[in-house]
Structures are given as structure tokens and as C-alpha cells.
Amino acid sequence: MNLVALNPDSLALGQPLPFALRGADGTLLANKGYVLRKQDEVDLLLERGVQLCVDIEESGESYRAYLGQLQQMLISDTSLGEIAAMKIDGSAHANTARARQGPVDWPELQWSTTQLLGSPNAADFSARFLALQGEVARACLQAPDATLLALIQRSSDETRIYSATHVLLVASVCMLVARDGLRWSSEQVERAGRVALSMNISMTELQDRLAQQNGPLSAAQIAQIQDHAERSATLLAALGVSDPLWLDAVRQHHDRAPGPLAGRSEAGQIARLVQRSDIFAARLAPRAGRTPMTVTAAIKACYYDENRQVDEAGAAMLNTLGIYPPGALVKLASQEIGVVLKRGATPTTPRVAVVRSRSGMPTGELIRRDTAQENWRITGVVSQQELRMRLPIDRLAAMV
Incomplete structure (x- = not known):
């Protein structure tokens, strides 16, 4: 219970x-x-x-x-x-479902996540946290590709509220992979989302500070990072979380023990998926002193485990999200540069919106391309730094 x-x-x-x-x-x-x-x-x-x-x-x-x-x-x-x-009655679910069908306001959710995780209060934490998790779950169910596009792009250039943006992406990836790739139960999918959203609650402020820090980590910062999993679980328990699987998965989410999921406890399986998703999101995010990976390189980095063997959770991530997930920047055979909008029939043939023409100029109009067609097949990936332009994320998400 x-x-x-x-x-x-x-x-x-x-x-x-x-x-x-x-x-x-x-x-x-x-x-x-x-x-x-x-x-x-x-x-x-x-x-x-x-x-x-x-x-x-x-x-x-x-x-x-x-x-x-x-x-x-x-x-x-x-x-x-x-x-x-406000009263609770039997019509609450229907009314909310009608009211919450539109696209997610990601900037608003990023800030509210920062406030919730950065200054948690036991009096209202459970209600606010479950509302947050429910909103992310709704986005993953109703618009999975648009959710990935928005969060991957926001993670690729966000340094002010890094921690919140990071856990929103990790939670979304975990729930999508758990549901569509690993075929976990709905209860396990929701629990994976809760673990991902709350795993770093004990160092939200520190993560935001480190995202803009140029110098090396201090000894105190290193210590905070090394024991944050245990401190996060302890803080969650103090805030009213009583689910032992949730707390155990948070404690284990930085464990680096390779091997199949089947040999792990339920908490251990969730922790492994969170760990793989955490690596993916961290590697595509910018730091003041570090250049981020391309989305494709970041997801490939999760495919192999610590022994350079195929990782079960990492493989499920790649199969679910594709080699070129929504939000990835790609170069086409036409010499155009595009943003992946939607996963395609195969992991290598997504739908793309062109944002730079073959002459290298930004396109005024976003042009759709089907990369399954030879003229527009993907020939390479592009980094955020190479693109050198700010993308209209909301317009792109609306095209999905």
C-alpha cells in the first residue's frame, strides 16, 4: 500500500x-x-x-x-x-481527462519540477509529485514522439534548470521503454517514472550549479554526488514515500553491475533501466566546460554494458527510441539538415522536418521528409553546435 x-x-x-x-x-x-x-x-x-x-x-x-x-x-x-x-467526486476523472488533452507546457513543467524537487515540503509533496508524474505519463501516452522531441531538444541546450529537465527526460524514456520495449505492467511503468523523477531529489540545486560550473568539482561536491542515491531515498521516506520498491530502486539507480534483467529484483530491474536512461540524458546535455554528444551517440553509449556486452535495458532503449530518436539532428542525402519528428517503420527511417536547406540557409518553412525514400535517406548526424540556430520546438512538436 x-x-x-x-x-x-x-x-x-x-x-x-x-x-x-x-x-x-x-x-x-x-x-x-x-x-x-x-x-x-x-x-x-x-x-x-x-x-x-x-x-x-x-x-x-x-x-x-x-x-x-x-x-x-x-x-x-x-x-x-x-x-x-474543491471536492472529490466520481466525475473528477472525466472532467480532468477533458481538460488535459492539449500539449504539455514544457517550460512551465520544467519550472514547477524545479520548485517541487528543489524545495520539497512533506505537507504537499505527495499530491504535487503524483500530479507531476501523472502529467508526464499523460504526455508519454498521448504524444510519445512529441514528448521525446521536446525534451531531447530542451535537454540539449538547457543549463539553467538542468536537473528538472534531466529527470523529465529520463522519466519519459523510462516509461516509454518499460511500456513498449520491455512490456512491463502498468504498475511497473508508473513506478519507473516515479523513481526517475525522484532519483536526484537530494542534489537538485547542486546539479543546476554544476551545469554552469567551469572549474573542477570540490571534495564536498564529489561527496554529495557519491552518496546522493542513499540521501535521496532517505529524503523521500521523510516526505512520506512508503513504497519499498520505489525507495530501493532510488538507492540502486547508480549501481553498475552488468547482466540480464531477469536475475535482478524488481527494484533492481527498474534501477537498471533508470541508470541506462540517466546515462543517455546526461551525455546529450551541455555543461559549461563540456561539449554534449549527439543524440545518436548518446543512445549508442547505453547499448553496451560495463563488460562491453549488449545490455538488455540499453538494447530495449535503442529498439524503442530508434537510432535516430525524435529530437535528433540528421543530415540527409539531399544535403539538407533536419530534426527527427517521429519514429518510422524501422529504427533508421524516421520522419524528419528540414530546418536547413542544401545551401546551408535556415528554411523559413519547415519541410517534412520521409527518410525511407532514397533521395532523403539519412547519411549522418549533426551536433547542436554545428546547427548554430535555435529551433522552434513548439512548432516542430506540433508537426508530429
Whole structure:
């Protein structure tokens, strides 16, 4: 169980409960669908000292929908009175699904992730974190290629809020590979996303500082990096995370033991996938004193393990994302330069939008190309530095 305390005032009278209501010890107080008719029923439980809780693992999308509504209200500067008055009822999921079908506002999500992970507060951490994870999961489900394109491109030039951008990309890659490449259960997919988003919570500020630091690491910085996995797990537990698999995977996410996934615990399997995805995202990100890899080189670096053997999680990444994932910069047989928009029928034949003509000039209009056709086949990769232009990420994502 993963129990989260519930504000009694948020329960709507006369409406079916969209999830089971439990006590702090997990005791079932009311089944999903039960209708609370009078406030007296709630008051009686509170007078007995019962703390009302919901089991996140049991509740499915209904509680996440409620959290999503809260998140949207916070983002849109809704008054505190309206937020406090919001009730949970059976229509919450449907209303949220209707309200959250549009594209993700990635700059907004980058900043809110920085705020959440950089200054976590136990009072609201669970609600805000699950709303964040739900938004990333929605993006991966509804628009996986556009999500990869946006986050890979943002990771390739972001140094101010590096830590948040990094974990958003790692979480997205993990959930996509877990779902489509490794065929894990939906519960494992969600847990992989939670681990990826929270793995560096103990050094969010340090990572942002290091992304712009020119000099060598100090002894204190090295020590912080070396023990951050254990410190992150300890901090998450203090913030209310009680899922042992989540915490164990965070502790193990920097372990470098090669070998197949089948010989590992469930937490160990998730940690290995997170570790491979972490390497990929880190190698394509810029630093003040380091040139980033191309996207293709970064993903190939994850394919082999520490013994130079094919890594199971790394291979699943390459097979899922392709050799040229969305967001990669490529050169075509036509001498044009393009950005990969969408994965194709094979790992080497994605759909591309041309951003530089064969003469080397930026194209005013973004031109689609199918690289499965000989005239537009991919002949090489291009680095962000070679491109020397800022890409219209939102326009590109809208073309997917």
C-alpha cells in the first residue's frame, strides 16, 4: 500500500466515492462507490481519531485526476478559497481527462519540477509529485514522439534548470521503454517514472550549479554526488514515500553491475533501466566546460554494458527510441539538415522536418521528409553546435 492522507473537507456528500477510503493503518472504511449521505458519517470517524487516507496504488486514475485538477488550479492562480473548496467526486476523472488533452507546457513543467524537487515540503509533496508524474505519463501516452522531441531538444541546450529537465527526460524514456520495449505492467511503468523523477531529489540545486560550473568539482561536491542515491531515498521516506520498491530502486539507480534483467529484483530491474536512461540524458546535455554528444551517440553509449556486452535495458532503449530518436539532428542525402519528428517503420527511417536547406540557409518553412525514400535517406548526424540556430520546438512538436 501507498497511503496518502486525505482532507476530509474534500469529500463530496451524495456522490459515489471514486476510490476506497482507508484509515492510516490501511483498514477499509468505505468501499469504492459508497455514497456518503451526511456530514455526520465523516464527523463520527474524525471524532474517533481516524485519519482518512487513500491508497494510491489501489485508486487507479481517479485520485490522480483529483490531484491533476489541483495542479491545474495552482498553475492558473486559482484563489486559495476555490482550491480549498474543491471536492472529490466520481466525475473528477472525466472532467480532468477533458481538460488535459492539449500539449504539455514544457517550460512551465520544467519550472514547477524545479520548485517541487528543489524545495520539497512533506505537507504537499505527495499530491504535487503524483500530479507531476501523472502529467508526464499523460504526455508519454498521448504524444510519445512529441514528448521525446521536446525534451531531447530542451535537454540539449538547457543549463539553467538542468536537473528538472534531466529527470523529465529520463522519466519519459523510462516509461516509454518499460511500456513498449520491455512490456512491463502498468504498475511497473508508473513506478519507473516515479523513481526517475525522484532519483536526484537530494542534489537538485547542486546539479543546476554544476551545469554552469567551469572549474573542477570540490571534495564536498564529489561527496554529495557519491552518496546522493542513499540521501535521496532517505529524503523521500521523510516526505512520506512508503513504497519499498520505489525507495530501493532510488538507492540502486547508480549501481553498475552488468547482466540480464531477469536475475535482478524488481527494484533492481527498474534501477537498471533508470541508470541506462540517466546515462543517455546526461551525455546529450551541455555543461559549461563540456561539449554534449549527439543524440545518436548518446543512445549508442547505453547499448553496451560495463563488460562491453549488449545490455538488455540499453538494447530495449535503442529498439524503442530508434537510432535516430525524435529530437535528433540528421543530415540527409539531399544535403539538407533536419530534426527527427517521429519514429518510422524501422529504427533508421524516421520522419524528419528540414530546418536547413542544401545551401546551408535556415528554411523559413519547415519541410517534412520521409527518410525511407532514397533521395532523403539519412547519411549522418549533426551536433547542436554545428546547427548554430535555435529551433522552434513548439512548432516542430506540433508537426508530429
